[in-house]
Amino acid sequence: MGMERLQELAPFVKEALHQTARVANALCFLHVANTYLCSVAKLVGPSMLPSFNHGTFVLTESITSRLGKVGSGDAVIIRSPEDPRKVVTKRVKGVEGDVVSYVLDPSKSDEQKTIVVPKGHVWIEGDNIYESRDSRHFGPVPYALVQSRIFLVVWPPEDFRSIGKTAA
Amino acid sequence: MRAAKLLQYAFRQWKPAAKEVLGHSILLAQFFSLLHLTETYICSPTLVYGPSMLPTLNLTGDVLLVDKLSLLLGKVGPGDVVLVRSPQNPRKCITKRIVGVEGDTVTFLVDPARSDRSHSLVVPKGHVWIQGDNIYASKDSRQLGPIPYGLILGKVFYRVWPPEDFGPLGQ
Numbered sequence: 001m002g003m004e005r006l007q008e009l010a011p012f013v014k015e016a017l018h019q020t021a022r023v024a025n026a027l028c029f030l031h032v033a034n035t036y037l038c039s040v041a042k043l044v045g046p047s048m049l050p051s052f053n054h055g056t057f058v059l060t061e062s063i064t065s066r067l068g069k070v071g072s073g074d075a076v077i078i079r080s081p082e083d084p085r086k087v088v089t090k091r092v093k094g095v096e097g098d099v100v101s102y103v104l105d106p107s108k109s110d111e112q113k114t115i116v117v118p119k120g121h122v123w124i125e126g127d128n129i130y131e132s133r134d135s136r137h138f139g140p141v142p143y144a145l146v147q148s149r150i151f152l153v154v155w156p157p158e159d160f161r162s163i164g165k166t167a168a
Numbered sequence: 169m170r171a172a173k174l175l176q177y178a179f180r181q182w183k184p185a186a187k188e189v190l191g192h193s194i195l196l197a198q199f200f201s202l203l204h205l206t207e208t209y210i211c212s213p214t215l216v217y218g219p220s221m222l223p224t225l226n227l228t229g230d231v232l233l234v235d236k237l238s239l240l241l242g243k244v245g246p247g248d249v250v251l252v253r254s255p256q257n258p259r260k261c262i263t264k265r266i267v268g269v270e271g272d273t274v275t276f277l278v279d280p281a282r283s284d285r286s287h288s289l290v291v292p293k294g295h296v297w298i299q300g301d302n303i304y305a306s307k308d309s310r311q312l313g314p315i316p317y318g319l320i321l322g323k324v325f326y327r328v329w330p331p332e333d334f335g336p337l338g339q
Contacts, residue, residue, distance in 0.1 A: 120257050
């Protein structure tokens with residue numbers, strides 16, 4: 001009696017498993033594409049004004065960073081050296097070997113400091129230096145923490161544009 | 169006229185073969201994807217060599233199993249041998265032992281081959297302090313500084329080659 005019920009349900013279970021496998025397949029493909037090719041990110045915070053507003057959606061690509069070709073002026077998504085679970089958005093101001101001049105606290109003084117970026121590191125700064133916690137506070141960041149490079153703004157629609165190497 | 173017919177005939181001959189090849193390619197792609205996901209998020213084998221972790225690891229090369237799951241769960245701590253991406257060369261990976269995590273005070277010999285001078289510092293937030301077991305021949309946090317936790321790739325937990333050293337890696 002119970003076996004008949006089970007046999008009735010068998011095709012439905014099979015179909016359910018089949019569809020689940022297809023969904024899992026699609027999600028895996030999406031995950032691989034996100035990690036190795038291109039992904040969407042929502043940017044929060046005021047540290048990249050006026051380039052990126054709080055709540056902007058951007059497209060990021062991971063190919064440039066993996067090839068080691070991230071350079072000065074690129075807006076990147078980078079894992080925070082202070083909190084490994086957090087990712088932050090900043091602009092690369094200098095790569096290894098570059099001499100970087102920066103103002104530590106622009107709202108208080110004009111004093112400039114100069115530093116040579118060590119081998120294997122990058123110097124990142126937010127476009128809004130008054131409201132940004134970046135390399136001026138935690139020093140040069142190892143290149144391997146760079147996750148991806150921002151190349152397109154997709155939302156809000158009035159801000160749709162490609163991102164170059166200048167703060168705009 | 170004859171060429172068109174020839175093409176039609178060839179297409180009809182090859183269609184089932186092409187379909188089979190496509191099916192096998194998809195299967196192969198799925199297998200490699202699964203292998204890649206396992207290597208990235210669960211466990212992966214690595215060949216390491218060098219004198220900086222003697223006597224724990226051999227000079228001429230060991231194949232180790234690196235556990236990436238415990239890294240995702242945040243269970244990597246002092247005493248663990250870890251694989252980290254080098255802060256000096258993002259393409260290189262180095263194997264060292266975690267001596268201290270954020271907030272710990274680490275005391276270390278700056279250059280043990282030359283002098284007895286020791287130095288103490290507090291590991292900053294979000295960083296770890298790594299040292300090779302062979303402090304006389306190891307380039308680690310004593311030269312590179314504290315390493316951001318985000319550079320850690322995984323925890324070494326087993327050695328599979330050479331066969332006489334097969335077994336778990338202790339503390």
